[in-house]
Each structure stands twice: as structure tokens, then as C-alpha cells.
Amino acid sequence: MSSTEQFKQAVGVSTVLAQIAGHASHTAFSIPGPIEVSDEVLFANAHPSMSHVSPDFIPVFGDCIRMMRQPFLIAGSGTLGWDQVASNLVEPGENALVLHSGYFGDSFADCLETYGANVDQLKAEIGAAVSQEAVADALKKKKYKLLTFTHVDTSTAVLSDAKAIVETVRRVSPETLVALDGVCSVASEEIHMDQWDVDVIIAASQKGLGTPPGLSILVASTRAIKVFNSRKSRPTSYYSSWKKWLPIMKAYESGKPSYFATPPVNLIYAFHASLLAITKSAPSLAERYELHREASRRIKTAAKDLGLKQLPLDPAFAATGMTALWYPDGLGAGDILPRLAKKGIIAAGGLHAETKDKYFRIGHMGITAVEKTRGDVDTVIKALKETLAEAAAEK
Amino acid sequence: MSSTEQFKQAVGVSTVLAQIAGHASHTAFSIPGPIEVSDEVLFANAHPSMSHVSPDFIPVFGDCIRMMRQPFLIAGSGTLGWDQVASNLVEPGENALVLHSGYFGDSFADCLETYGANVDQLKAEIGAAVSQEAVADALKKKKYKLLTFTHVDTSTAVLSDAKAIVETVRRVSPETLVALDGVCSVASEEIHMDQWDVDVIIAASQKGLGTPPGLSILVASTRAIKVFNSRKSRPTSYYSSWKKWLPIMKAYESGKPSYFATPPVNLIYAFHASLLAITKSAPSLAERYELHREASRRIKTAAKDLGLKQLPLDPAFAATGMTALWYPDGLGAGDILPRLAKKGIIAAGGLHAETKDKYFRIGHMGITAVEKTRGDVDTVIKALKETLAEAAAEK
Numbered sequence: 001m002s003s004t005e006q007f008k009q010a011v012g013v014s015t016v017l018a019q020i021a022g023h024a025s026h027t028a029f030s031i032p033g034p035i036e037v038s039d040e041v042l043f044a045n046a047h048p049s050m051s052h053v054s055p056d057f058i059p060v061f062g063d064c065i066r067m068m069r070q071p072f073l074i075a076g077s078g079t080l081g082w083d084q085v086a087s088n089l090v091e092p093g094e095n096a097l098v099l100h101s102g103y104f105g106d107s108f109a110d111c112l113e114t115y116g117a118n119v120d121q122l123k124a125e126i127g128a129a130v131s132q133e134a135v136a137d138a139l140k141k142k143k144y145k146l147l148t149f150t151h152v153d154t155s156t157a158v159l160s161d162a163k164a165i166v167e168t169v170r171r172v173s174p175e176t177l178v179a180l181d182g183v184c185s186v187a188s189e190e191i192h193m194d195q196w197d198v199d200v201i202i203a204a205s206q207k208g209l210g211t212p213p214g215l216s217i218l219v220a221s222t223r224a225i226k227v228f229n230s231r232k233s234r235p236t237s238y239y240s241s242w243k244k245w246l247p248i249m250k251a252y253e254s255g256k257p258s259y260f261a262t263p264p265v266n267l268i269y270a271f272h273a274s275l276l277a278i279t280k281s282a283p284s285l286a287e288r289y290e291l292h293r294e295a296s297r298r299i300k301t302a303a304k305d306l307g308l309k310q311l312p313l314d315p316a317f318a319a320t321g322m323t324a325l326w327y328p329d330g331l332g333a334g335d336i337l338p339r340l341a342k343k344g345i346i347a348a349g350g351l352h353a354e355t356k357d358k359y360f361r362i363g364h365m366g367i368t369a370v371e372k373t374r375g376d377v378d379t380v381i382k383a384l385k386e387t388l389a390e391a392a393a394e395k
Numbered sequence: 396m397s398s399t400e401q402f403k404q405a406v407g408v409s410t411v412l413a414q415i416a417g418h419a420s421h422t423a424f425s426i427p428g429p430i431e432v433s434d435e436v437l438f439a440n441a442h443p444s445m446s447h448v449s450p451d452f453i454p455v456f457g458d459c460i461r462m463m464r465q466p467f468l469i470a471g472s473g474t475l476g477w478d479q480v481a482s483n484l485v486e487p488g489e490n491a492l493v494l495h496s497g498y499f500g501d502s503f504a505d506c507l508e509t510y511g512a513n514v515d516q517l518k519a520e521i522g523a524a525v526s527q528e529a530v531a532d533a534l535k536k537k538k539y540k541l542l543t544f545t546h547v548d549t550s551t552a553v554l555s556d557a558k559a560i561v562e563t564v565r566r567v568s569p570e571t572l573v574a575l576d577g578v579c580s581v582a583s584e585e586i587h588m589d590q591w592d593v594d595v596i597i598a599a600s601q602k603g604l605g606t607p608p609g610l611s612i613l614v615a616s617t618r619a620i621k622v623f624n625s626r627k628s629r630p631t632s633y634y635s636s637w638k639k640w641l642p643i644m645k646a647y648e649s650g651k652p653s654y655f656a657t658p659p660v661n662l663i664y665a666f667h668a669s670l671l672a673i674t675k676s677a678p679s680l681a682e683r684y685e686l687h688r689e690a691s692r693r694i695k696t697a698a699k700d701l702g703l704k705q706l707p708l709d710p711a712f713a714a715t716g717m718t719a720l721w722y723p724d725g726l727g728a729g730d731i732l733p734r735l736a737k738k739g740i741i742a743a744g745g746l747h748a749e750t751k752d753k754y755f756r757i758g759h760m761g762i763t764a765v766e767k768t769r770g771d772v773d774t775v776i777k778a779l780k781e782t783l784a785e786a787a788a789e790k
Contacts, residue, residue, distance in 0.1 A: 029443075029444050029445075029446070031446050033657070034444050034445070034446065034447065034657065034660060035444060036443075036444050037443070037444045042441040042442075042443065043441060045440050045441050045661055046437040046438060046440050046441035047437075048424075048431075048432070048437065049424050049429050049430060049431050049432045049601075049607065050424075050429070051424070051426050051429065051741055051743070052429065052608070053743075054741060075470060075471050075472045075475075075608065075609045075611075076470050076471050076475070076634065077470045077634075077656035077657045077658070077659070078656065078657065079633075079634055079655070079656035079657075080470075080471070080634050080656075082633065082634075083632065083633050083634040086633065110633065111633040111634075114629065114630070114631070114632065114633040114636070115633070204657070206444075206657060206660075212444065212659065212660060212661040212662075213447070213470065213657045213658065213659050213660055213661075214470045214609045214610075214659030214661070214662055215609075216470075234509065235509070236509070236631075237478065237509065237632055237634075238474075238477065238478050238481065238505065238506040238509040238510070239471065239472075239474055239475050239477075239478040239506075239632075239634075239635070240634070241509070259746075260474070261472035261473065261474035261475075262428070262429065262472045262473065262474075262599070262601060262608045263472070263608065264472070264607065264608050264609030264659075264662075265429055265601075265607060265608055266440055266607040266608075266609070267607075267609055267659075267662075346446055346449060348446070348448075351654075
């Protein structure tokens with residue numbers, strides 16, 4: 001059976017699969033990644049074993065590469081994208097500037113330092129992103145090979161203005177490479193890589209891209225590849241080395257197998273199923289973004305009506321795919337999260353070291369936002385309302 | 396529903412799953428990894444999305460850690476195990492000795508050099524493993540921090556004598572760490588880590604461990620962890636850093652969640668299902684090894700009867716989980732592999748750079764060897780016989 005036929009069949013049997021597996025009764029799941037995954041994607045993840053060099057698998061891998069526009073697709077978590085950037089685009093002793101809008105800025109800086117970069121961080125206050133003035137000032141003071149920022153920091157739900165950051169870089173220090181950490185933004189926040197002139201987008205399978213975790217996804221611009229090709233020293237990682245992976249991705253894209261390390265075959269099938277839904281099916285990509293904005297507006301408005309304050313200090317800093325909310329005065333994780341869970345909503349606690357016990361996070365990416373018939377957004381809002389009423393009544 | 400209940404249910408529905416998905420008609424699959432995976436494992440891989448910090452997932456991850464005896468379980472391919480060894484156990488400028496019995500020796504050496512090791516390789520002729528005399532001589536000439544060898548080199552099907560290698564090391568240079576690359580041997584070749592005094596075993600999910608690819612599995616001895624803890628410099632990789640992963644594995648083992656990078660949740664469920672089958676079900680581990688030996692004997696005997704010669708020069712060098720065979724005189728890949736495929740057997744071509752067009756490889760690990768009712772070994776033997784007869788008749 002061809003893989004296309006198998007996918008057609010998968011769509012047909014997904015309901016059966018869900019029923020026999022008891023998936024239909026699965027608790028609605030609302031953390032900012034891993035996110036809920038469609039039955040079609042889960043089914044593809046259960047694809048029978050397949051050789052990574054077989055004629056059935058090659059076009060599936062090739063399709064993923066084409067649909068993501070020549071990415072690196074490597075078995076690993078989102079974190080591996082940092083290693084790719086740090087070990088391929090920066091040489092030991094070169095300068096990197098990290099814009100910090102939460103937990104993940106510190107980690108990316110740590111990763112860059114591991115591979116020998118000299119790192120400076122610009123830190124915003126909690127709930128804010130670094131200002132363009134601060135970015136411009138830093139770029140004027142020192143020559144940076146690379147600037148990185150977290151598009152949506154999962155720890156704070158703070159959204160950075162990607163377009164403005166690249167504009168500032170191109171105005172003040174045009175050769176500096178710009179890496180956008182989009183693990184928590186790709187497919188839920190609008191990104192226009194070419195138009196905005198972003199050099200690297202780092203993603204992972206388990207958030208907006210709607211696939212189980214385990215796949216590191218990275219797209220590099222022509223400029224980034226050129227900088228990589230003109231390195232003086234060898235890449236400082238083996239597993240993350242683009243020298244190894246670039247020929248592999250090119251081979252599969254052109255319909256030929258090639259080997260460096262075994263690709264996560266089943267996850268590639270699952271990713272393929274999700275990419276088909278995102279890029280080739282209704283709703284369109286533009287409509288999907290709008291559905292994400294609508295879900296976000298509804299949840300944020302409901303939270304506001306309930307007297308809950310967001311971590312992001314300004315609506316301009318608030319992510320679309322997730323919401324971070326301070327616990328109300330006098331209430332904490334123990335009052336809120338277990339009650340939400342009882343009502344079928346698994347939310348996440350805080351993650352930012354300084355304030356992690358004072359807030360919680362709700363994810364609304366992928367099918368939770370896009371497939372209205374699931375009713376996930378309604379369930380979240382209803383559960384929030386009831387939880388706050390119960391918690392207040394018991395205090 | 397608890398995860399245990401879900402697994403029980405999974406076993407019950409696997410037949411249904413196979414039928415509705417058309418998996419029953421799936422071509423028998425006989426390359427040396429990825430290998431055929433049981434329906435129970437595939438079903439677990441289709442587990443609905445689950446938070447990596449949820450009370451349902453923590454015991455599953457914890458079970459895997461206990462069943463594998465405190466491993467590092469990280470999203471990545473088997474190759475990532477080399478990075479773990481090279482970046483955690485060797486400091487820049489230290490010496491490493493790589494025993495080369497095929498393609499993977501060169502690659503491991505390349506990986507070690509990437510992270511700053513001074514590498515010497517001892518190369519055996521094609522079809523052989525390095526002799527103990529050569530190992531002893533090398534260890535006498537220079538002090539090595541680490542010795543690595545490929546237990547079964549997937550490119551040649553050459554098995555190295557793990558027990559003898561560690562004995563030689565402990566006799567001549569007792570402090571040298573010994574890393575066994577067991578990607579193609581764990582669960583199909585007998586390994587006694589404590590008894591033989593091996594320091595590191597590198598594995599991956601998609602071979603003898605019977606799980607889809609995407610999980611790097613590494614077990615380190617107390618000696619190895621002690622050497623790691625006394626490093627003078629920081630680990631030279633970020634994503635592979637045991638400084639990051641050790642607390643995570645310890646936390647999950649003790650029933651608590653912790654975060655460094657998102658674990659590949661679905662693959663962990665799949666791995667759990669496979670480990671339950673391997674370590675807690677009939678046949679026992681000892682019986683499983685015997686079933687692997689039996690499958691290997693049958694295929695190697697049939698090949699010999701057909702006049703096919705193995706790459707391994709001596710039966711002592713021949714792996715149990717796979718067989719590498721020279722094409723008969725006058726025949727090549729085009730004569731053999733497509734005919735095998737038509738008969739339902741996907742075999743693999745050669746991989747060793749010098750001779751890759753002159754031989755092919757058959758895998759017989761996991762359920763292919765253990766579940767006799769599948770009839771995989773019979774199918775392989777029958778297909779081989781018919782293929783050779785047809786190919787000879789047409790020449």
C-alpha cells in the first residue's frame with residue numbers, strides 16, 4: 001500500500017481508533033506543549049516499522065522537507081535547535097547577544113557559552129520584551145555575530161516583536177544573524193521569514209506543529225547557510241553538525257536516501273500528517289492564525305472578566321498560543337490546578353524561576369484553537385470560572 | 396484511566412488496530428534496524444498527548460529508567476550516544492582509542508575528535524574484529540582515557556568480543572573507560588555490564604529494543620559517573636550534557652518530574668511497552684537470547700547451503716542479530732534486493748564504504764527472532780532460496 005493510501009485510510013479509521021482506544025474519553029489537555037494531537041497524527045505515529053531508506057518513506061520525508069521549506073529535521077527536542085545554532089553559526093570566541101524575556105533566554109545563553117561564544121544578555125523585566133532602543137544600543141557598542149530571541153517565551157507567555165527586532169538589527173548591524181526561537185510560536189503566531197529577513201527559525205514538533213515531541217525542526221536562511229559555509233573552524237558539535245545533516249536533507253528532498261543518523265521514522269510520518277493538515281487542508285494557514293487569535297481573545301477576555309491578571313504587562317507582549325495568569329490574591333497552585341484537572345483541564349504551573357509559584361499557564365495551540373467542534377476553549381473558560389468560584393468559596 | 400490499564404487495553408485492541416490499519420498485510424521487514432515493532436508498541440506510540448510532568452507519565456518514564464537500570468533516555472538517534480560519551484567522559488586534549496570493525500568506528504572517532512579528543516584507531520581487516528594483542532599493545536604504548544568499540548558493527552555484521560576487550564583493558568590499563576557501542580547488539584547479543592565491567596553501553600530504540608527510532612539510550616557505570624563528576628572542564632555539548640540530564644533522570648526515577656528538554660513522551664510509552672515485553676514477560680531474557688541464536692543459526696546455515704559467504708571471516712566474529720552476505724559471483728544488488736522485496740523481504744544493501752556494492756544485510760532481531768508464529772525466519776529463508784534460483788536462471 002502506498003503511503004498516500006495509508007494516510008487516506010488513516011483518516012477513515014481515526015474515529016474507530018479513538019473509540020477502541022478510549023481516546024475519546026481522554027482528558028482535555030491544555031498546557032503550552034506538548035499539545036493535543038489529532039487522531040490522524042497519532043495514527044501516523046503508529047505506522048508500522050519502515051526503513052529510513054525505503055521507497056515508501058523517502059517521499060514522506062521529502063514532503064516534510066518541502067512543506068517546511070528546507071529545514072533540518074533531526075531526532076531531538078526543541079533544545080537541540082539551540083545546539084545547532086550555537087555549534088554551526090558561531091565560532092569559539094565570537095560574540096552573541098541574547099534577548100531575554102523569560103526562562104529560555106538564560107538557557108539559550110548557557111548553550112551558546114558551552115560552544116565557546118561570548119554572550120551578552122539583555123534582560124527585560126518579567127512580563128515584558130526587550131525594547132528596540134536597548135537592542136540598538138547594544139548593537140552599536142559591540143559587533144555581534146548572532147542575536148537570538150525567544151519569540152514566545154513559554155515561561156512567561158511574553159511575545160517578542162520579531163519584525164521590529166530584525167528591522168533594528170538590519171538598520172544598526174546588518175550582518176548580524178538573527179535567530180528566532182519559535183518553539184512556542186511556529187504555527188500559532190504569524191511569522192514571515194523571508195519578508196522579515198529572519199535567518200534562523202528554531203521549532204519543535206510538539207507545540208503549534210501538532211505532533212508528538214521528539215523532532216527538532218530548524219529552518220535557516222541563505223545568509224545563515226553562507227555564514228556556515230564560510231566557517232574557519234569545524235562545527236563544535238557532532239550530532240548537530242550541519243556539515244553532516246545538510247547533504248542528508250538535500251538528498252531526501254531530491255528523492256534519494258542518505259545516511260548520517262537514523263531519522264525518527266514514525267515521528268516523520270506523524271509530522272507529515274500534521275503538516276498536510278496545516279498547509280494543504282481547510283482552514284487555510286491565514287484562517288488558522290485567525291482561529292488562534294480568536295481562541296486567545298476569548299480565553300484572555302474570560303480571565304480578565306474573572307479578575308485574573310496576565311503576566312505580560314501589555315497586550316502587545318501577550319502570546320496568541322498561550323496565556324500566563326497570576327493566581328488571585330490569597331490563592332495558589334494547590335487551589336487552582338487540581339480543581340481545573342477535575343474539570344478535565346490539565347494546565348501548567350509557573351516556570352520562571354523568580355515567580356514560578358505565583359502563576360499558571362494555559363496553552364491553546366493547534367487543534368485546541370482550530371477545531372471548534374472539540375469545544376476545548378469553552379471547556380477551559382467554564383473550568384476556570386467554576387474553579388475560581390469554588391476556590392474563593394472555600395477560603 | 397491509569398497507564399497500566401491503558402496498556403492492558405492496548406494489548407486487547409492490538410489485533411483490531413492491526414486489522415483496521417491494514418498492518419496485517421505489511422511487508423515483512425528485515426533490515427538491521429529499524430526493526431519490526433509489535434502492535435502493542437505501535438499502539439503505545441499512538442498514546443494521546445500527555446504532559447511530560449503529569450502524574451500519568453511520571454511512573455511510565457520512571458519504569459523505563461528502572462527497567463534499563465538508570466540510563467540516560469534522551470530524544471535523539473543512536474548517534475547521540477557518541478556525543479554523550481565524547482562530551483562528558485573525555486576532556487579536550489585527552490586520548491581515546493577506537494577499535495574499528497566497520498563504518499561506525501570511523502564515525503565514533505570523528506565524533507570524539509569534534510569534541511577535542513586525540514583519537515587513535517586500531518583497524519581490523521573487513522570481516523574481523525581487532526585482536527586482543529593489538530589492543531594490549533596500544534594500551535601499553537599510550538595512556539588512554541577511553542576505549543570504544545562497536546559491539547556489532549551494522550555495516551559488517553562483525554561481533555566484537557566485549558568480555559575479552561574489557562579483560563584486556565583491566566589487565567593493561569585498568570583506569571581506561573570502556574564504552575561499548577551496543578546500538579546493534581543490546582537485547583540481541585548477551586551483555587553482562589557489571590560482570591564484564593563495562594563502563595558505558597550506548598543503545599538506541601529501533602533495533603533489539605523493538606521500538607520506533609528516536610530515543611538515545613545510554614547506561615553508564617559508577618566508574619564512568621565518577622570520572623564525569625571529576626571533570627575539570629564543563630561538558631563540551633549542551634544538549635548531551637550529563638550535568639543537565641543526570642538530575643532529570645534521578646528525579647523521574649524517584650517519581651518526580653523535572654525539566655531540561657521535553658522528553659519524547661510517545662516514544663517513552665512505546666519503549667515502556669517494549670521493555671515490559673522484554674523484561675517482564677515470557678519468553679525470559681535468557682530464552683530470548685536463545686531464540687535470537689536459533690534464528691541466526693537457521694539463516695546463516697540456509698545461506699551457507701545456498702553457497703553464500705558471510706562478511707565475517709570467522710563464526711566467532713558473526714553477529715547474532717543480523718547477517719551480512721557477499722553477493723554470489725556475477726550477481727549484484729539489482730539481482731537480489733528487488734527480488735527479495737517482491738517476496739516480502741526488505742533487506743539492506745552494503746554500508747561499508749570500500750565494499751558496499753558487493754554485499755547485503757539481513758536483520759533478525761526482536762519479534763522477527765522471538766515470535767516464531769510470525770514465520771519471519773521461514774519467509775527470509777524461502778525468499779533467499781527463490782531469489783538466488785531466479786537470479787541464477789536469468790544470468
